[in-house]
Amino acid sequence: MAEIVVQVDKTTPVISDLSELLSAAQDAATGAVATFTGVCRDEGGKLEALELHHYPGMAEKQLEAIAQKALADTGATALAIHHRHGLVPAGEAIVAVIAASAHRKASLEAVGFVMDFLKTDAPFWKREIWKNGETRWVEAKQSDDEARALRVLQS
Amino acid sequence: MSGTTEINVLYFARLRDKIGLEGEAIALSDEVGTVGDLFALLQNRSDAHASALADDVSIRAAVDQQHADMETPLSGAREVAFFPPMTGG
Numbered sequence: 001m002a003e004i005v006v007q008v009d010k011t012t013p014v015i016s017d018l019s020e021l022l023s024a025a026q027d028a029a030t031g032a033v034a035t036f037t038g039v040c041r042d043e044g045g046k047l048e049a050l051e052l053h054h055y056p057g058m059a060e061k062q063l064e065a066i067a068q069k070a071l072a073d074t075g076a077t078a079l080a081i082h083h084r085h086g087l088v089p090a091g092e093a094i095v096a097v098i099a100a101s102a103h104r105k106a107s108l109e110a111v112g113f114v115m116d117f118l119k120t121d122a123p124f125w126k127r128e129i130w131k132n133g134e135t136r137w138v139e140a141k142q143s144d145d146e147a148r149a150l151r152v153l154q155s
Numbered sequence: 156m157s158g159t160t161e162i163n164v165l166y167f168a169r170l171r172d173k174i175g176l177e178g179e180a181i182a183l184s185d186e187v188g189t190v191g192d193l194f195a196l197l198q199n200r201s202d203a204h205a206s207a208l209a210d211d212v213s214i215r216a217a218v219d220q221q222h223a224d225m226e227t228p229l230s231g232a233r234e235v236a237f238f239p240p241m242t243g244g
Contacts (some may be wrong), residue, residue, distance in 0.1 A: 038244055052243070053168055055236060058220035083243060095244055104207065115244055123166035123236075124243025137169045140213075141238030 002071045005080035008054065013082035013096035024078030024100040036115060043061065044091035047118045050138075052094065053124035054085045066117040073155050076101040076110035083124065094148035118153050119144040122149045135155045159184055162229065164197065166207070167238035168205065168216070173207035191217045193226030193235060213240055 005021045007013075016036045021023045025033050040050045067079045078100040088094050095118070099110035119141075126138040165178040178196070187193055194216070198208045208214065216223045217224040 001196075009177045054243070055165070055167055055217070055220070055238070058217060058236070061220055062222075076217060086204070121165065121240065122243045123217070123241055125239065126242045138242040140242050 003078035004064060004067045004071070006060055006067065007082040008059050008063065008085060010084060010086040013084055014062050015096050015098060018080045018082050018096050019097045022080045022098060022100060025098065027100070029102060030077065031055050032104040032107045033098060033100050033101050034104070034111045036111045037093050038095040039093050040088045046131055047090050048088050048131045049089045050094065051087055051127040051129060052085045053125045054128065058123050059083070062122045063118070066114055066121060069117065070113040071111045073113060075106040076108040079110055079112060079114065083122070085124070091137045113151060116147045119129045121146045162193070164193070164233060165234065165236040167236060168196045170207045170237055174239060176204050189225065190229065190235060191209060191216060191229045193229060194225060194237070203221050208237070209232050214238070
């Protein structure tokens, strides 16, 4: 039975907290647990924070759909995603992903799959808040679209 | 009354800043059948709408919280959102 946990809130994503929510991470049939944490860069000390905007409701639904696809595609047995919204000071985590599987390949793949689809499909938007007072919406990267397109071709 | 329904339109990120609204209720006539029809209607609502919605190539849409495109029908829809390409993660 596939297990999915999705969390969207203003608290800092922490892998160990996410791991505790995922019973498969403690299951004896699990032979591999892979994790990813996305962190706000300080851009050479010039960036104060990122402000994460999201579409409440759709954000959670999309993350669940992405997690389901990732499990079906990779054979991982369990997946948890915690994506933060609101103000994220430089150096703090924005997103954490944890996947469990019997063997390592599936969980490593599942984490990469989630991040590639999350970048293009989950309704979150970043605004940079610079220390000099400027603010700017982050532009979507073409490389993110290409990474997603490659996943679609491979699946 | 006949032929007119109301739909909740939401804007996010840069579009919200430019239009100056989180969302608005829009009355739809029968002629507004798709997301693209609604988009064209919104572009003509004000100068701010026209400016925010000028770039119709990169603007994304969702109908009832599912990703959609300009051809997606609006029949039965309650909520339509417009937003720039996503930048989460």
